[in-house]
């Protein structure tokens with residue numbers, strides 16, 4: 001292979017999750033949910049087996065993150081009304097320290113994925129593209145290793 005070839009691989013994950021944006025003046029302030037779709041994109045040098053990273057490894061790393069949020073309500077810790085309701089009715093919830101915008105969720109997912117991919121020395125960039133709908137996404141990307 002040519003020396004400067006950049007190899008990129010990706011795997012997609014899906015889950016259902018509720019949220020709301022209390023500050024929003026439009027529809028997003030209401031309790032609602034999305035079928036979230038996340039593409040994890042990794043670039044890097046090929047290992048001795050001709051892989052950037054085994055798709056199986058990506059799945060093993062990302063599936064537990066997705067299971068944590070699937071069919072949960074992602075609740076900003078400052079949204080005390082919603083948090084009280086979720087606690088009172090013992091509903092699945094994940095409490096975070098940020099408003100649950102697509103941008104913030106993408107950044108949060110990226111941090112979790114990067115933390116779990118630390119041992120893969122051949123990786124160069126890791127990105128998370130988070131779709132709230134088919135037509136909208138936020139992407140967070142970081143350079144790693146090297």
Ligand SMILES: [Zn+2]
Pocket residue numbers: 019020028032033034132
């Ligand atoms: Zn929404």
